[in-house]
Amino acid sequence: MNQEIAKDAHDEMRESIINAATQIFTRFGFKKTSMDDIAKSLRMGKSSIYYYFKGKEEIFQAVVDKEADQLRLKVNKILSSNDDTMSKLRSYVKLRMDLIKQLSNYMEILKNDDLMNLTLTEKIRKKYDDEEVTIIKRILEEGNEKGLFKVKDLNLSSLAVVVAMKGLEVPLVTSTMGVESLNIVIDDLLDILFYGIVKR
Template sequence: MKNESNGIHDSKSATRNQILKASQEIFEKYGYKKTTIDDIAGELHKGKSSIYYYFISKEDIFRAVLDKEACELKEEILAAIGRTNNPKEQITSYIEVRINAIKKLGNLFDFQKKQYLSLENAKELRAKYETIEIEVIKSILDEGVRQGIFTIRNTYMTALSIMTIIKGLEAPILMEAEETIKERLEEMLPILFNGISAVAK
């Protein structure tokens, strides 16, 4: 009986993930406002009732997609910065991962830069996703200060500033070739590090 119950749970989880995957692609293609439950159901060759069994509304699906992409981004960032103990290299890894994720996690980045007035608690949601990233950057900066690599009075505000700078690069990055993006980073990172690195006395 227990194995049968687990099988049903796994099947429901798999179906829910299929809906999320299809919705992720459709939202990115048409945008939140233009996407309908009919679009999602049609993509999956299912009836709308099948979608409503797992999600109560289009907004509910979109929130789940945003959570999925935010989780994927955090996992990629943590994996990248976990490959080194050097705070400068960790900041570089964070920036590279975030920039490379812009095209792959389009819904999350689109949501963060646009006004979703029709989405309930949009402001709180945006703050939630930004806080996740700020905390990661701040932890790197705190360690850099502890090691004497960075000289920073307020690591939270510096983390916020770094994220704001990266956000400013998002629009041009979407239109640039990979080599151009790499060149832009190579020019930007020394400016960033020279500004926060500790000066030898």
């Protein structure tokens, strides 16, 4: 009973560190964030953090994992909804745009190479790159099964969609257009994907 309460307190402290670190990593990035920054924001000694996490990289990994979990929940909510398949893809794209706007560490790690050491980046990216392609693949697969889509090579097509999506997201988010215009642009782009350019 006491052991279980202690375990909860331990996890709660881990959670506090992750939350504090999320804000600071988001503001300053991995490299510019020091362990002292994180410790001070929690009004504790720097070395106390090592009681809960093995090191700086493990904290960052935990931050990214948590953000990825939150995204995964939202994605699964979209994918398991009763919306039609095309709307699901629209919702997913818009969800990503929101994340970019929020300066998510998760999105940052999947987009940039120059913010921290490459080993850590590759390690985390390895974990999540395939997941992005898989999400698109699931949507395309559902469309195929419903007889709505006719996608030949699921892997290649998913990759192409992810590449195009990634290339277009940042310019769109950083443009000066309003939400309404942005949504129209997204719809137009998705129409190209859905219907192609050859007249029907």
